[in-house]
Amino acid sequence: MSNAEHRRHLLTPGETSARAGVSVSALHFYEREGLVTSERTAGNQRRYHRDVLRRLAFVRASQQLGISLARIKEALATLPGDRSPTKADWARLSRSWRDDLDARIDQLTRLRDSLDGCIGCGCLSLRSCALYNADDELATDGPGPRRLLRPLEDVPER
């Protein structure tokens, strides 16, 4: 019982990795972090339910969107524990990222517009520069600035 024809309902780590496009070390990591679970063989090797492929797909897709694993984990935790999630379940989760994405696009767009304003003047350090003073609720996750800047007191003149 070893080739694709006889495949059981459980997947080995190698198969899971190949099919989900996630490294085996990442599978271990995700399991430690509680994003996926596995069963074990008598010999202590992992075996994954097919459902993990969907979960991993969701993780990957969410990461593309710049969502942190912590938030992805929270989202996954809202899936039913007593049955396999349906399409509707996954659609609900996906929908929940929408606001996130809108906010980030909006933020980036505003930043770009600020930059356009700044290019003309070469300011970047003046108190009146919107870009320089941008500290308004920047998103905290996703690619981009990690930490917000404090408002400034004093700013170089000249």
Place this chain on the structure above:
Amino acid sequence: MSNAEHRRHLLTPGETSARAGVSVSALHFYEREGLVTSERTAGNQRRYHRDVLRRLAFVRASQQLGISLARIKEALATLPGDRSPTKADWARLSRSWRDDLDARIDQLTRLRDSLDGCIGCGCLSLRSCALYNADDELATDGPGPRRLLRPLEDVPER
């Protein structure tokens, strides 16, 4: 010679920190990383030229845009070494981030649109899902959809 009235042309670390809105430890860090320079007093204490305030402002503003320190450093390296940068110099640097920003907005927008497409079907793991297949390089079998988007700045693949 110690109060603001008599301030010389060089700034102490504390002054620089307060005026630029950057912690002293960050100043040290930036110096180690080659983003700013300083002179030293006879007693080995740092003294900063006023120009560093502009540089620090540029660093801060660029970080707001989500640019890495490595790239900021490259940009700063294009400033003239023989004179203080002019407004035009700073405007040139700012302008150089524009493409970056456009690309990121564009990418995020495409992701959002993919997500919208996915919400209807709840797929996320189907081979035909654009979002899922974004950055797909395993694409083992079948004519996989071309990658929709690249990971942000060279994200190392597993």
Place this chain on the structure above:
DNA sequence: GAACAACCTCAACCTCGGTTGAGGTCAAGG
């Protein structure tokens, strides 16, 4: 029944953008 790939655990390491702390020195006001 042996070979060998795939698997296991655990710990250490990586990048990025810094912060924190220990232990010691400098500079300015009184």
Place this chain on the structure above:
DNA sequence: CCTTGACCTCAACCGAGGTTGAGGTTGTTC
């Protein structure tokens, strides 16, 4: 002169999202 706060260096640490490697086991194939 003496105190005090600002400063110095160096090393360790943070957290996110994993990877790498050592040393040992399992499971499938010939």
